Amino acid sequence: MGGDFSLWVYLARTPLLWLTVTLTAYVLADRIAAATGRHPIANPVLITVVLVGSVLAVSGTPYPTYFEGAQFVHFLLGPATVVLAMPLYERRATVARALVPMLAALAAGAATTLAVVIGLAGLLDLPQPIVISLAPKSVTSGVAMGISEALGGDPTLTAILVILTGIIGAILVTPLMDALQIRDMRARGFAAGLAAHGIGTARAFQVSEVAGTFAGIAMGLNAFLTAILAPLALHLLY
Amino acid sequence: MIASLALILVAQLVGEIVARGAGIPVPGPVIGMGLMFAFLLVRDGGQLGLARILPKPLTDGTLESTARGLLMNLSLMFVPAGVGVVGRLDLLWAQGFKLAIVLLVSTALSLLVTVLVFRAVVVLVERRRPDGEA
Structure with a gap:
């Protein structure tokens, strides 16, 4: 027992183990998603998180230990955002032609999200710090946490709400758009990126590269607009 | 591949510096995306003759395939943050x-x-400009 235990203690503390667990769980989740024909409910982020979360719970591993290995994957979010420039560049003519609909949809989408979140949270009698933490929930997590903190919310709670919003949006977008019979991949992608930031963008890239391109643009534009609108909207109320 | 990664990281780093320095409420990587877009325009514009002096991987499609590889697995990169959520439910x-x-x-x-x-x-704009893309 002593030998096995010291091996476990060693492995559990190196980045190798948790990096391997993250990648293996993702490969498995991707296989499951592919086997369902990329059904929206078989969201690869959700499945991987459940798998890894279960391993951590069973092994009693604290999150900071896990993150030491997983940080290499987490780091790639930045470079992945930078290379959204490539599909954008390849389709720049298509994007330029859709500039007016994009700006209109951005303004309407960002304003609606804030109004619905703040209005509904008020109706349900949620306490003010939670309403503030909710306000930027459709924005990419780094910016959302900054907005929440600056306005007196709880950035950790905001990060949780942002990730949950991303997963909900990525699951809802395809059935909703199909029900509305909207086949314009530009519009579908733009909505996914605006409502569900990077997780919605990842889903959009699974469906079509045009959708992914427009989702990436929406994610960037909404981060900018919500950072301006959220303080204004909350100021009107409190 | 290394040259491509280096260029991507340079774009992100400059984006981060601009975002923090100017206090703009936009993440550094999003500014980096803009810089990368500008790089591609200048590279393919050909006015500066960049194609001759740049390392080959930045002009022969390696940069594009590195980008595609990252974007294909965008879902993976949300896993560490997502796992953090499970712990704070x-x-x-x-x-x-x-x-x-x-x-x-x-x-x-x-x-x-x-x-x-x-x-x-889209419908409004295209009614005014019937040659618009459907």
């Missing part, structure tokens, strides 16, 4: 049901309004 217990309603309703409406406004304006 206790924060949600007190208001869990109400929060679930707010998240579901607002995300659905946000998708709905965005897509409908996008389509409505």
Whole structure:
């Protein structure tokens, strides 16, 4: 027992183990998603998180230990955002032609999200710090946490709400758009990126590269607009 | 591949410096995306003759395939943050049901309004300019 235990203690503390667990769980989740024909409910982020979360719970591993290995994957979010420039560049003519609909949809989408979140949270009698933490929930997590903190919310709670919003949006977008019979991949992608930031963008890239391109643009534009609108909207109320 | 990664990281780093330095409420990587876009325009524009002096991987399609590889696996990169959420679900217990309603309703409406406004304006613009793309 002593030998096995010291091996476990060693492995559990190196980045190798948790990096391997993250990648293996993702490969498995991707296989499951592919086997369902990329059904929206078989969201690869959700499945991987459940798998890894279960391993951590069973092994009693604290999150900071896990993150030491997983940080290499987490780091790639930045470079992945930078290379959204490539599909954008390849389709720049298509994007330029859709500039007016994009700006209109951005303004309407960002304003609606804030109004619905703040209005509904008020109706349900949620306490003010939670309403503030909710306000930027459709924005990419780094910016959302900054907005929440600056306005007196709880950035950790905001990060949780942002990730949950991303997963909900990525699951809802395809059935909703199909029900509305909207086949314009530009519009579908733009909505996914605006409502569900990077997780919605990842889903959009699974469906079509045009959708992914427009989702990436929406994610960037909404981060900018919500950072301006959220303080204004909350100021009107409190 | 290394040259491509280096260029991507340079774009991100400069973006981060600009974002922090100027205090703009946009993440550094998003500014980096703009810089990368500008790089591609200049590279293919050919005015500066960049194609001759740049390392080959930046001009022969390696940069593009590195980008595609990252974007194909965008879902993976949300896993570490997502796992963090599992550990902090206790924060949600007190208001869990109400929060679930707010998240579901607002995300659905946000998708709905965005897509409908996008389509409505496309129809308006294309009626004025019948040669527009469908």
